[in-house]
Amino acid sequence: MLSQWIFLISFIPLTYSSISVTFSKNLKTIEEVKNAKNEIVHYVNLNEKTELPDFVLLENSTSVNFHNRHLTEKEESMFAISSSTCFVDEWNNIRTDSIPNQQRHREWIEMGIGKRNYLFHESFALLGAFVYIDQIIVTLTAENQFNKTVYCRYYDCRRKEIPDQFESVVYPESTVFCARRPGAKYISISETLEEIPEYSVPIVPRVEKPPHYFTVCMATLYGDEPKFLQIVDFIEYYKLQGATFFHIYLRNVTDYDRVLLDDYVRTGDIEIIKMHDHYWRDDFMWHNAQINDCHHRNKYFSKWTAVIDIDERIEMRSDSYRTITKFLDSIHEPNIVNLHFKVQWVIKDSNSPAKYENDQQLSKEMIFHKYQNLSQIGSFWNQPKCIIRPEKIGAMSIHAPLVTYSGIRRSLVNESIGVVRHYRNVEQRVFAGALNRMMIHAPFNISPVAKWMDELLTNAILSRVKWIYDIVNVSCDQKQETYQKHGGINASCWVQQQNNNSILKV
Template sequence: MFRDPFCRFSIFRRVQPLVQNTFHLLFAFILIIFLVTCYFSASNENNETIKQGRDADSSSPSEYLPSIGHYFTHTTEFNKNIHNAPLSLRENTLFAFNSSNCPYKEWNQIRTDSIPNANRHADWAIQIKKPSKYLYHTSFALLAAFAHRDQIIVTLTSENQFKFVFKTVYCRYYDCHRKEIFYHFESKVFPQSTVFCARRPGAEYISISEKLNETPEYSVPIVPRLNKPPHYFTVCMATLYGDEPKFLQIVDFIEYYKLQGATFFHIYLRNVSNYDRVLLDDYVRTGDIEIIKMHDHFWRDDFMWHNAQINDCHHRSKFFSKWTALIDIDERIEMRDEKYKTIVNYLDTIKNLQIVNLHFKVQWVIKQNNTPATYVNDKQIIDEMNFHKYQNISQVGALWDQPKCIIRPEKIAIMTIHVPKAVYSGEQFTPVSEKIGVVRHYRNVKERVFSNALQRMMSHAPFKIIPISKWIDENLTKQIINRVKWVYDVIDVTCEEKQKIYKKHGGISAPCWIEEKAMKD
């Protein structure tokens, strides 16, 4: 507002640039002072708040939280050297959603409107002229679901829903909140305990129903199987049940096949003792196994779960492992050819893409006693190991005399206990010479379920003593001992030491302390 009067005089016209520059510099200097003052004022205020918080913490032994209504006692001195970072006003992008959102996931953004091999499934279904009506299920009894690039495979525990040739059912999809996505897919029950479904974007759970206007049973999570299989060779153990103690057989089974190159195990469980379960849970802890509990809403005896277990193992292993063995807890696939030290050594030599099922014959080993129920000491475990205690082995069984398989899961269409019923590609079975490998089957002479089991085993006489390979014996013994001791050889302390710890918990006393005191009194 003062520039116009000044400009009327020539002298001010000459000094105008100087005044103008000085004005700009003065304005910039005032702005800098203002910003610096604001910064130090905010910093002092923040430090004062922190100091007050520290003073309040150190001066008061307890803090009352009104929202909870409890006192929390500070038992340690506040560390004043801990740096208090300023609170960020921007939400971490990992948590940038609310209760109505389903987090975006790459794997479930696909929609398909058909399933592969549908026509082949229909042809196979027609060929099965008398579908099984096994057991008494009145619903599907979903077990699991697995997403592949072009379909979702749902496994069932029911074995009688294939009542009619290619029975129509509906795949029902649900988002992360289990709210139904109203884009169902019409499918069939095929094979006996399987339903193939199309994919839907956002689907994280799935169920099956006979009609669209009925409430389906509880949905199950969809497990992605979309990438390169993470494992080369895995093992599925048939359902565990029965009254014989299992812990030593379980550790023997897992450690044996780990020596053979297996890197993961699917363990199907009906029932075991609490003692046995501790060992299984420890293998879960270390990432060696997954436990699949075999149970549903309908009656069946424990030994009747085998078909459903085989079917689930087959589909659970697709694109999870290149090769999968389907065997029982008392069976050991044993390489006999010196060229193949382990099972994976043999699998590495198979280059023929037509080989999708390796068919192993069986030799039976007489097992006279149950394995021990608990760990006592190392000597007891070494003496009771199956491969130490039982070495009396039969002649090799015939080609179809209870053989067991190692399969390429994704190339098998229908899997049964002993052999595939149908394959998508390749040979239905490839017999393995007994000179290369056999199944060593430890058969207990006590006939718990099948009355002709002992007779069948004894029909393969004469028997002879054949120990397992020395390198397996040495390594397996060491691995079993290490695992058993880790799980069951709990390090104990004296009663006085226990009492010291008990007293820290409200002054209670150790049971042993109470017993000792009672005896003294």
């Protein structure tokens, strides 16, 4: 199509503060722009007298140009904002002067409940923050700040400080309870009002009815054993048990393992919480901070939350309750706030595979197929694990609540209903006494998981793993065709083919 260049120096100003916005082609109104046969452009300049000409490509056409059809007279109200605008949602327009349970916290502090004085942090090391109807809770990774007086520092959506601080204390360990402030979107903690606080963290809302019924927290992932198969086994197992969301605490995994985790994030199954701060700590030393954050992160997010490790499976043994959620549905006693499960250990005498190779290899390596040598049942006091009502718990330890706001601290679940199947690796990478603790529960007997679980879990693991790692390949010619579209570069397989052909010709 024949085209021509037209020299345009038409400026009809629409002025906003010090900015001048003009139309090309000497047009004055949006209606004129909509009906223009050629594409119209804006000139955005400072409000000065200098007028810079521009060249605009115009095409011979008798119809209205499609670029000009979708103009509006007025900005949408939700975008009628400036760089200083902060909308305040109705749920976030609340101010409180106190926090609940202050007197009980003081009593527990005087009793030293939960005091650890662990590690050597010189600041609080914020991890997360959650707003509930009557308070904000900030979780920390520091574990040596017990009962220290602190100030809650609030920030709006632009991270501008709201000058309305609140005095509090660190209790339980690694936790600060704060009052609410209208418009607060971020929060930090400081020891004085004069000091510059740590980097603020976003406040996550927990002000509506819990969106989940049963969630699971996985203890911090670390160490050199490959984990992709254990991770997918863990998540798919508990999904079959009725869990609908997972909080996965991460110190380190391989890049290969991380691809799996990221895919679960993509599909909305999990949230990854990275365990890291400014201070020294060995990888296995994150457990207390992880448990504490899990507790508060799940308040008003789920009715029930299981607090367990990657190698632990809560297994229902009763014909009446095939899954965990069926069992939870049967509980109507409001004072049951912590379900305490005994443990049976399984000898795991080798590492999990580093990568997926094929379906046969994967099925053979699934931990419930490969490891079935089950110990006798331990006591309620020998490394039990629990399912809790988060909002009713005052403070947690690794294996059980320390105190509760309401309800009985321990509700002991009979082994005829359920136990924890704990796959214990015999290499003892960290804890030297772990193997002996398991072996005193001999004799061991071969005990596979239930047939229905075996079939469903095998299929679920295969499906997820193959979706992520079984990449669909294409031919070398197709690769070369695609590479050529990027500046004429060549696919490595194509280059190799050309080299091989040259050798054959010689």
